Amino acid sequence: MVLNFTKYDSIPILPKRRHNINKFSTHIVLINQNNQLALQWKHQPSLQRNLKLYEEKHQEFSNLFSHQDKAIDIANFWRKVAFDESELIADWEPSNKTKLAYEHLASYFEEKCYWAAKDLCKDRNANSWEEYLCIARLLVYNPLKLKEILVKYNSKSANLDTYIANILRNHIKYSAEVSRFSRWRLLYKKSDKELIEALKVFGIIEPEISLIIFARKYFKQVYLINKVKNPTRTTGKKWIDPDEEDFSKSAQCYNIEKILPTAPHEVFANSPKVTAKQIQDWMEICIKALESYPISILPKFSLDALKSEFEVKSELQVTEIEWEKISSIEDTKEQGFLANQANSILSEQLQSMKVDERKILLLYYGFELNQKQLADRLGMNQSTISRYLTKSTIKLLETIARISQPQRWVKQYVGRWLESEYHVPVHSDLIQAALVSAIKKLVNEEREILQLYYGERMNEIKIASQLGISFNEIATKLTKIKNQLQEKLMHEINIWIKEYLEKWLGNYYKSIIKKVLKN
Template identity: 40%
Template sequence: MLNQLPILLKHQHLAHRFYMYMIVDNSINRRAIQWRPELHLQRNIDLYQTQHDLFATLLNQKNEQGLVQFWLDIALNNLPSKYNWEPENRIQKAWEHLSLYCEDSCYRAALQVWKENRCKCWEEYIFIARCLIYDPVKFREILAKYDPSISPLYVYIIEVLRKTIKDEGAVAKFSKWRLLCKKSNKELKEALIRYGIFEPEVSRFLFARKYFRQIYQFNKIQNPATRSGQRWIEPDSNDFQEAAQYYNAEKSLAIAPHQVAIAKDVTSEQLHRWMEICITALRNYPQSIIPRISLEVISTVSYEIEPSLGFYLEIENSIFEQKSLCQRTDAVLQQELLALNDNQKEILYLYYGLGWNQKQIAAKFAVTQGAIARRLQTIERRLINAVYSLKQPPQWVTGYVTTWLKYNYETPDNSDLIHAALVIAIQRLNAQSQNLLRLYYGQKLDTNAISKQLCLPLSIVNELLSQINYELECALFKELDLIIRKFLDIWLNKKYQYIKNQNFILQSQQLILA
């Protein structure tokens, strides 16, 4: 740990105090604390500045106490009366503005305690303070006792936080290793994303934390030799070494995420660094700290992708093209249905509309059940070929697989059906093929380096890579066929259920008229 608490820069504008939060930046040689905007709160400030004359006036004053009181009135008393242009959740936003206003006080209080007692790291002191101001129940209790006639809010908050840090720090309630062990995968994932860690590292960090937590808890927490007062003691090198061994042994199993399975083995030192990054990310963004992960943050890095639109083969990137493909698919299938003969149409209606089984349909047509099964298969294949004609898989699958391996091998989109199919196909390859992909697309080694490492002729390496591409293309063709079959089953069910309902309505109307 550094023995010097970084200097926190002052806000350049009064409004910044109500929509910016602290984050520890490790991107330079020494740590620094920087301010980052919470975008939805920044927009809220802009809204009030343009719509509320008093608020705009308060923003231009040198003293922030007027703005503090403005948000306090809304948060504690829902005053003044709400304007139509104000957000429905204005009380919640007021609390969030006040919490972010107190971020600076967290730093000041932590600084005071740290100067008195440097036996603990300053990050821990800041973390204890932030947990309090983002606890909605405790924070409300604190502000309810605040008297603006005695002192400004920041002075009052610093004193409350200073006492809290001393009390909580004395019992080691907020050990960083406790924090790492107690947080869920969802919380850690959100913290890492906000901190600027994305795939494939996120999956690897989560997988590493799983084994470190097991080893640490067994060796340190559940160890009878550990005294209760030393419950969350520092892990030693053996803990990280053992966790790394488990990580490397388990990463080749089916339980390991794709991003983990394709990566190199991890060393104990690397795993230790990963856990420290996780701790820093959690301290910057624990679940109890409300600045939520903004949609803008997600969309900027394209980390979360909305699920694809059903089973249509949407390889286009634009929404317009996706909708166009859906419409064209529907039109082609409608045209194919119209071209069927009367017997084929009746079979589909009985099967999908009325829910008859093949045996019942066979009895009606006085043929065998196998004959009906073959007729259904003939119709299905005709419709599949019609869908294939829209995107012509033979023409794009080869290029798609090559591009995917180059750009998405390490970071597949699990919500994309084609990405998921390729991941499964890779998992079904033999060990040699998986290792080749790991070296070529994961570790970015050229074929000459791979040839030397595996003691294989260069021509064999190139031949194997081509063979792997071909195997993945074949697997993708099979998966596309299954996807289209599933889609057709859904489409035909909806189509003939609609026809059945329309027939029922028509018959009812005829009975009424009769």
């Protein structure tokens, strides 16, 4: 979406924030309202929670917060919190209180960014309003820069609002005059993770997000060579706007690479050949999303450089094979029933085994002895131990297979998935991820037929005409492809069943040992 403002009055009106909680926990976003651009305030839940926490726990803040005319005083309160260099922190305060304090201040200064950008457009080109706004927001969302500004503030000379407004106007003028700012540099420098986050907040969903990220990859390569590293460009000068040739070359790269197995499934499954105009439109959307979402604008180094305690969460994610992953039953109650049924039947199956078999399973899964240790302990050959284990697990695997019955539902699942979810698979779902992996391993002709039939919704006659293959051959190949996907999925399910059984046996025998030790 390209925004063009030709008159000062055409700049969208900024709605008022009437309550303190909104003044310190929202940021500006651009929206399309009745085919016209408008501004609205977007809530940031983490900031809202922090405000409510301080209102409840901090008496001075609570007194300020209850008066709607005390916004400047509240801003000064957060300035003190941000400047607090002591390592002392109250039991109730968040460990990242300094980071949150700067974010509250940035939220409050959003209005000042808007008015500074708008006021400068009175005497300058109104088309620059968006650029001016982004320049201002880049400043207030950089904690290091904001700290430098606030350190120099003297309350005797002017109030905080006036001081910040003057700083922002001067900063915008300077940046614009020396041509330092470039929206294309902003697009180029942001990571995929930051851009994906910004696109989601901007309202873009899959599969378009994957298409945009893939397109930016090739746009960056072309733009770097043609414009940034161009010998005619002086180092340090503003990154100039790309031209039609840049977008055209980006589209060429996109169209060549999208058919390769290394391309994301969404790209291969959804996009016919893209045009230079499409690449340009996507890049404009990226810029709008980045400019509209403060967190994505925030430089990563700034927060790391601040000498304060930040909340860091680094939890190890362990993938576990749960029962529902191999049952294909979508109803939660039935999943629970099948899980209980599996536990009951597997327990009964174990009890029906011979004593020697159960003893080996107990030592192997409960005490985690390896086969050699088992052979030494029981005075048996290791090959005998291996046969016992294999025989026992085969019985249990057959039991699980009878309950889950994958051979009964796999064919229907693959057909339904191709029809309804082929365009936008859920990669966190093990079954769908397995199907995507299987598609990437098909030969090029099979992948192309699949993409034309399920991606572009062509019928067999059109596909046959486009590929120069007979109608009957297309139908045969589609059937063959489905069968291949079913076989691949069955193979994966068998692996999951084995993993599930290994996990179940470990938990089962360790729980028995704990009970015995406890008693």
